[in-house]
Amino acid sequence: MxxxxxxxxxxxxxxxxxxxxxxxxxxxxxxxxxxxxxxxxxxxxxxxxxxxxxxxxxxxxxxxxxxxxxxxxxxxxxxxxxxxxxxxxxxxxxxxxxxxxxxxxxxxxxxxxxxxxxxxxxxxxxxxxxxxxxxxxxxxxxxxxxxxxxxxxxxxxxxxxxxxxxVSQGRKNTYTGTLFGIAAGILGAILLARYVRRILFGLEPFAIAKLFQERDAILQSVREGIIAVDQESRITMVNKTALRLFNKAGLTQDPLGMKLEEYLSNSRLCRILETGKTELDEEMVLNGITLVVNRVPIFLNDKIVGAVSTFRDKTEIQQLAEQLTGVRSYAEALRAQSHEFMNKLHVILGMSHMGYHDKMTNYIKELVNHRNNEIDAITRNIKDPVLAGFLIGKLSHAREADAELNITSERQVPEPLNSYMSHELITILGNLIDNALESLTSCPRKQIEVHFDYGDDILTIEVKDTGVGMEKGMQDYMFERGFSTKGKERGLGLFLVSQSLERLGGDLEISSKPSQGTRFVVYIPYDCKGDTE
Missing domain, CATH: 3.30.450.20 (PAS domain)
Known part of the structure; x- marks a missing residue:
């Protein structure tokens, strides 16, 4: 016992x-x-x-x-x-x-x-x-x-x-001093113990040791990487998951005691020590590994004494998200096409009931020819079946919104070498076209032009609309997460566009004036499977 x-x-x-x-x-x-x-x-x-x-x-x-x-x-x-x-x-x-x-x-x-x-x-x-x-x-x-x-x-x-x-009196004085010293020592010890205990939040040493062991076990068992720094940005704690991710990124040094800037040059954790503001769900690329990062300052008596960052590998999540984005886009396209064809079937059914068989025949021919022309034009110029199917769906979506969407191409766009390129292009085009459609809501002329051009391993995409346009001041903040003129819980579309362009190494130009529409031009390095026909 x-x-x-x-x-x-x-x-x-x-x-x-x-x-x-x-x-x-x-x-x-x-x-x-x-x-x-x-x-x-x-x-x-x-x-x-x-x-x-x-x-x-x-x-x-x-x-x-x-x-x-x-x-x-x-x-x-x-x-x-x-x-x-x-x-x-x-x-x-x-x-x-x-x-x-x-x-x-x-x-x-x-x-x-x-x-x-x-x-x-x-x-x-x-x-x-x-x-x-x-x-x-x-x-x-x-x-x-x-x-x-x-x-x-x-x-x-x-x-x-x-x-x-x-002599006895001299010794008595010595003993009195000894007793007074012991009494002062007891009082000082009690005050010191209370002060130390107050600093330790009322915890006893064995309780602190137990908490430390529990905390260390928790930190080492979580699947998220955790790294902590003191107020001088010196690394004080790193768990096993963080070390594994760092090793995966080619950082094999023991980071404990090192300056954060020396170990992770692109980390923004030092900025948290200056601003004291929390940053959640930010993305950071570490030697090709995409991380989702949370950064939180540590306060003690209203003073910043350090910061903690938690992060997880987004590679697998990103792949799944890309697939889900494509599936959602495909589903949206199918829904728009289904709605469009349902309306046309209602027209055909009405003509059949009224006995307008000749007119019904001509109407069906026009639909088939128009449909074939659209599909032929897209599939002939866009060799990636995923991207082509997405664009065909967007045509139906635009017609459903009572807008005119024209898709043209200067040259054939070959199929990309990697499938992730298709998902990134769908994210970019989907958000740019959707933003353009929303800007046309109150405009008398509802027209969107999407133009492709490919050459010298660069894919150029131009998306131009006749919408309401934007002030110059808005253009400076439009790619920030959460910035939107459409209300709360918005402001993700252009942020996702900027993230996709950053991953692809692309660039973007924008020109817009109030009541004169908006024009986006995207330049993307494009590796294809083969030469164009």
Whole structure:
């Protein structure tokens, strides 16, 4: 069974308190002895200074040995003792006879302790000894007259209990500082833990680790490629699908840590870092691979800190879309033809009921001849059966819209080498003709001219109408996705035309004026299966 996991706050608190306590403990061990020694040294210096002060006092040097004035020594010594807060100040002669003492009854008696001998030989001395007032720290200083003759000794004592109290007080201050440091460490640890937890959205480390593992598993399992950059456009994350697509496009380097511009020169993800605007379902061609790309900025506290791009391979989707586009166009053409023939059948049926058999016969001949002429003209000049069938359907669609559609060709247009070319041409022609038909709705003269010309491996297609035309300002935006003058959910036709031309490497010219119609000219590199007849 796994042990209980501590919270981030408890972990940081224990860690910080342990570090602080250990540091203070080591500090106490290192300095407590130093403090004790320093306090003892201070007490020794205090006793020595008092002893020297008394020994060099003129009153003591002039009075010592003179019986009639020795009482003044006692007064001076006691006053000094009270002012310096020492235990005793004893002045003795060379026979160790006391001239002063805190207990006047002991004056005239010999000094007790046995540690005064060194001082009687003219040398200062410090010792710890037990006397009539108990154990004390003693400082001995010899007394000399002006001629250098030793007259006696001054003994200044400080109670050892007082020394120990001073040392204990020093250690107590150290312990107080240690406890205060630990308390400050605990408070700081709690505040630090709360701050860190707030930054981590209240999550514990094990929860963050679990989320990271889950996120990594999700990112690696999705079928879309994902790449993320920081605010300096440096790549911070790439999943397996993205690496697979990059390898397919010939990019074999490990992108992590690289600048996005160095790895994907045509990526517009850096623009997201500048604008902060989301871009969805954009197309990008990467070394021949068409990708559908979404780009989203990452905000933190209303500041852009990075961006993420998701993308998928559109090659298979594009092929399916092209097939669906062709099928839809064929279905639309068949629907238009079916509607047209249904109307003509109604005319024939009416003539039959009214007995106009001769007129009915002539009407049918005219229909057959006109139909044959149209089909012959298109199939003779357009050798691609898919494109030819599409154009025949558009003729019926134009008649249904009460418009005149004329299709001509300067030379024969051979069948393209690749079938995808047919689908792209259907997309281009279908949208240009449909736009032309819609522009004729309110015009008295409804005419569309579609002209083909092929030469030097270039296919030229001209689509001209007598519609309402466009202002110059509109022409600058007409190929943008979603731009339309026909309402919402429109604006895809010319965008699809521009996309198809980009894939084919083609070009387009446009000329249009209000109330004077519009003319599109498309130039497309065209690889065919064989020479024209």
């Amino acid at each position: 796994k042990g209980r996991k501590w919270s981030l706050q408890v972990t940081i608190t224990i860690l910080v308190c342990s570090v602080v306590a250990l540091s203070l403990l080591v500090t106490d061990l290192l300095i407590s002895r130093t403090i004790a020694a320093s306090i003892e040294k201070d007490q020794e210096e205090k006793a020595t200074n008092v002893a020297r002060m008394v020994a060099h006092s003129q009153l003591v040097t002039e009075t010592l040995g003179k019986q009639e004035k020795e009482s003044s020594i006692q007064e001076f010594a006691e006053e000094t003792r009270r002012l310096t807060n020492v235990q005793f100040v004893v002045v003795m002669d060379m026979n160790k006879i006391r001239k002063s003492h805190p207990d006047p009854a002991k004056i005239g008696k010999q000094f007790v302790g046995g540690d005064e001998t060194i001082a009687l030989h003219g040398k200062e001395h410090i010792s710890v000894s037990k006397g009539t007032l108990g154990t004390s720290l003693r400082s001995f200083t010899p007394i000399f007259d002006r001629k250098g003759k030793q007259l006696g000794v001054v003994a200044v004592g400080i109670s050892l209990n007082d020394v120990q109290k001073a």
